[in-house]
Amino acid sequence: MSSEYNYDPDAQFFPFFVLTITSLVTLPLTYTLLRAPSTTTGGSSKASHITSAYQPEHADIIETQRAKQKRKERRLKRLLTAATGWVVMAYMVYLMYVTARAAPTVWNPYDILDIGMSASEKQINSRYRRLSVTMHPDKRQPDASRNETFDMVNDQWVEIVKAYKALTDEDVRNNYIQYGNPDGKQSTSFGIALPQFLVSEGSGKYVLVFYGLLLGIGLPWLVGKWWYGMQKMTRERVLVTSAGNMFKEYRERMDEGDVAAAVSSALEYRDILHGAKEQSGLGKLEKKLIQAFEEGAEPGMLPKDRKKLEDVEDPVRRKTLALVWAYLHRLDLDDKSLEAEKYELAPTVLQMNEAFLSICLAYGFTSPVLATYHLSQRLVQATPPAERLPLLQLPHFTPSIIKQIEQTTSAGRHEHISIQSFMALPAEHRQALAHAAGLSNGLLKVAEGVARQLPLLKVEKAFFKVQGERYLVPSSLVQFVVKARFIPPGTTNIPDLIEKDLLDVDPAEGDIQAQKQEQEQHPVPLAYAPYFAKDRSPRWHIFLVDNRQGKIAVPPFTFASFDKKPFHEDGSPTFHVVTLKMQFQAPPQAGEYKFVMRMICDSYLGFDHKQEAVMVVEDASKANEVDDDDISEPEEDSIAGQMAALKGQPTASDAQPRRPRKAIREARAEDEESDYESGTDEDEESESETDTDTDSDDE
Template structure:
C-alpha cells in the first residue's frame, strides 16, 4: 500500500525546520543576555562613589561563602544553555550547507512554465522551441556516461517536461491542468513530514514515542507544577506564605501596651518557614526546638563566632524576611514595629548587639569595653577629636588601624534636611483631590564635615527642579537619575548588600504610618569625597533628592494637614531624619491670583534683541542672579522655620 506521507529522506527540510525553531528561542535570549552583560548593572555592580573598602576585614569563612553564592553575569546556567543552543544551530547550518538539494521537481507542485524554463504568456512557437532544446538535453537516448541513479533522475525530468509541453499545447491535457492543477487529472493528496521515515515508521519509533511521552507527560508537568507551587507559596515580597501568616498573626495579637524590642523581632524571625527549611534534618524536629535552634544561631552570629555554611545561609535570609515584615507592619500602620524591625536589620548588617554606642561600634578595630566607658556616642563628635584622642576613645592600638578606622568613618553618610514640601506636578499649590508627593532635598555629609548649618542659606536656584514635560510626566525621574548607592560596609554579613534608605509618612494626628514605605537605592554620595574647604563651597557639593508618593488623593476639604516623614538608613547607625511636613490644601481659584514670574529674555538671545528694539526690559544674567540669590536666601530661611530635624545631631550643632 502506497504511503500517503512524504518523508524527508534526503534531510533537506527537517534541519531547516529545527533551525527556525531554535533561532526563534536562542537569538532573542542571546540579545537579552548581551544587553544585560553590557548595560544592566547587577546587584554586585554599583557605583564606587562613597564605597568603603572592606576587603581587609572579611574573614576567610565569609569570603568562601560569598564566592559560592556570587552569581556571575557571564558564567551562569542561562548562558550555558544558550551556548548549547548555538552549538546546535552551528551544526544545523553546517548540515544544511553541505546537503545537496535534489534537482527533481516535486510532481505535486506542477508548474509547466517553470519546468520548460519559460515565462508566463509565452507563445506556442517559443514553447515548441524551448521544448525541443530540453528534449535534446534530457532525452533518454541522448544520455551517455551517467550512473543509474542519474539516468533515473533525468528520465523523470524528461517525463515532467513532456507533460508540461502537453499541458500548454494539447487540449485535453491543458483542460486537466486548468481544472485539477496537474496534466494527469486529480492527484492523491500527500502530507509532507519534515522527518526521515525511519523515525516515524522504523524500529526506533516506539523509543521516540516513549521519549515524547516522558517529555510532555512527565518532565514538563513536573517543572510547571514546581513553578506554580513556588509562585503560590511566596508573597510578592519574596517571603514564604507561612512566614507572612505568622507575621500577620503576631501583629494581630500585638497589644499596644507591650514594648516591642529587638528580641521580639528575633523571636518572630525564628518562626519563619524558609529559615527552618535550611536547618539540617537532624535539627528539624519539633517546632519549638527548631525555633530555639535558629535563635541560637542568631546568638552565635552576634557573638562573632564562626558559623557553618547552613547557619550563614540562615543569616543571609534575614534582610528579605525583615523587608516582608516591614511591608506587613506598615499595612497595619504600626509605626513602632516598623521602626524596631529596621533597627533589627541594621544590627544584623553590622553584626552588633543593641547599644547606644553603635555609631562607634560599627567601626573596625574598636575595643567594646573601652567604647562603653566613653561619653561620646556620635561619629561627628568623635571625628572632631585629635588622632591620639580618637585612639584612646576607641581603644585602637596602632596607627595603621587608626588610618583604616578613620577612612571608613568619614565615608558613612549623614543626611541633613534642607527642604521638604508637598508638591502637585504642574501646580503652584496643593489642590483638593489631586495626586501629590513629598519632595525632600537633603545634604549628604561626612561625619568629618563641620559647619553644615549653612544649609539654611542655600539659594532656591540650587533647589529648583526641572519642570519640563518629561519631569512633569514622571516626577520621580530626578530620583532615579541619581547614582546607585554603593555596597554597604558589612564585612561580617554573609552576603554583599547594596546600601538602602527607607522613607515613610506618618500621620501626626494618630502617629500611625500613612502608607507603605519606599526603599531608595539612588542617592549621590560624592560629597563624602570633598575636603572641608570644598564642602563649604556651594558650587562643589551635590544636593540629594527623595520623593515619597502620597498614594491617595489629597483631601477634598481645604486646610492644613500635618504629617511626619522618617528617613532611615537600613545599613548604618547614623542619626535618622524625622521631621514634620504640612500639607496646605488650597482653593484652585487661588491659582488665578498667583502671579507667574515669566522671565525677561536674555540680552544675547534673539528674543532679547527684539525686546531691545521694542524698548522692553531684558535680562542681564549677572545682575539677575545676584538679586535672585538675595530673595531666595530670605524665602528659604522663612521656609526652614517650618521644619525641625527632630533627631538632629545636637552635639554636631553645638560645635558649629
C-alpha cells in the first residue's frame, strides 16, 4: 500500500472547500441582515410624506445627513457582501452537481444484481438464475425505443456475470465488504482542495501562506468580531456599556434637560466624534451657546443644565451635550463641520433616548418616562426644552414671532398657544396676528398648509371591557379600548360621529372577514421634521398612571399603524374611527380603581391627551348570575332538541311564552327564605354599574 498526494485538476473537492468557507461568513452576515432592525427611529416604506415647500436653514447639510442615515439603514456594504457570498455558494453547488454527474460511478456488484449486502449465497444464486432468464443475450432482444444494441445487451450480461462471480467467491466478497474493492486494499490518495493552476510555476508557497492567514487568522477574527459584537449589544441595539452609563444617570424625578444629560453619556457618539473631531470646535461651540443665551435671543438653558455641561470632563460627552443643546435651540454655529455634526448626532441621540426609556419603564416612575417622551418630541422637531413652543413645529415660525402672537392672544398672560388653538382662530384673525408679528400672508399659508396635514389624534371614547363578558371580575383579562379620530388642526366640515363606531363589538367566532379587517394596519404620514436628518414614523403611546403613587400602573402600548385608513392618498383625513386596545390583567380584588390615561405622540408637541379612566371590578359571584330569560330552549330540529324531546323536556316549539323579567324576579323573591325583602331596584341599578364615564377635557 502506498500514499499519494495530488491536486484537484477536475475541481472535484475545491467547490466543497469554497462552499464551507463562504458559508461560514455569509450565513451569519445574512442572519444579521434578516434580523428585524430597530424601528424606534425609522420610518415605514408605505407611509407618505407631508408636503411642504419650506426649506430650513442649512437644508443642504440636513439632506446630506439624511442621505447618510439612509445608507446606514440600507447597510449596502453588508448587502453586497452577503449577495456576493450567496452567488459564490450557488456557483459552488452548481460545480458540485456537475462534478457528481460527470464523475465515474463506483462498480458495485450488489447494485448490479439489485440485492442487499446482507443477502446469503442462496439468495444470490436465486437472483442470478432469475436474471439469466430475462437478461441473457439469447433470451433478450434490444429495445429499439431505448436505442439499445446487441453490444449493449452483451455488456450488461457480462456485468451481471462478473458481479455474480465476485459475490460467490468468498475472498472477493470479503474484500468488497471491507475495502469497497474486489481486489482488496488499495493505495491511499489525498486530494488537496486546490486547482493545479494555483500552485503551478512555484507559487504554491504563497497560496499556502494565504490559506494559513485566511483560516488561522482572518476567519477566527471575523467570526469572533461578529459574536462579540452581538454579545456587547442590548436588545435595544445599544452598547451594554452605554446602557450602564445611562443607568447611573437615572433619577426618580427628571426633566428633559436631565434626560438629555443622561443620554449624552453613551459611547455610540464616538463613532461620529472620533479622532480630530473629539475636541475640534468645542471652544467655539460653547462660546456660541453662552453668547446666544446671555443675549436672550433664544430660550436659554436652565442654570442646572449649564452647570451639568460645565462639569462634564470627557471631551466627547461634553461636545455631544453642547451639540444637542445647539440643535434643540436651532443655533447657527457658523461652521459647516459643526453643523454637520449637530444634525448627524440627533438621530443617534434619539436612539439613546429610546434605550433610556426602557430603563425608566423598569422603575415605573411617571416623571422620567414623561420627560423621555417629551425629549423625543423635541429632538424630532428641534425645539428647546426650557419652554414649550408648539408653534415652532410650523415652518417660518420663530421664537420672536411666537412671542409676539402669544402676547396678543393671551392679553399679557404667559401662555403658550398650541397649533390646535391657533388654527381654531378665524382666518382673518390669524392673518392679523401673523402680520403684526412680521409674518407675511404667503408664509402663513405655507405654515397653515402643514398644520392641516398633521396627524392630530382626538380621543372620542375610552372604556374598559372583558371580551365576551358583561362584567369585569378580579384577575380577568381586561381590555382598555380607545376610540379616536385623526382630525388635523384647522380642519373644517368634520362629519358627525356614528354611535355604532364607538362600540367595540367582539367578532363572531369563525368570522374570518372581521378578523382579517382587524389585522390590516394602515400607517400615518411620516413626521414633518425638517430639521431631523432621518425619516421618522410618529407613534402614539398609551399607558395608565396611578397619580397617588406617581407610578405607571399599566406600561405603555405603542401604536404606529391603525386598523382603519387615517388619511386619503391626497393627504386629507378620512375621519374614520380607529380602535386602540391595550390588554392587561385586572386587579385581584373587587373595587373601583381610578387611573389617568395618558396618550403621548412621540413626534409632535402639544398632541398629547390626558383623561381620567375608572375601572370597576365586580365580585366574581356577580359574573355567575344568569337570568332565566337569557337561556333559550333548544330547537326541535337540532340534536339538542331531539335529545330533549326523548327525555320529555320542552323544546323551542312547545315552549311557553316567557314571563316578564319583573315577574321572574318576584317569583324568586317569594321562594327565597330570608330576613329581608328583595326588590328589583338593585338589579336595575347593577345593569348600569358597568358604564364607565371616561370623558374629560384635553390637557
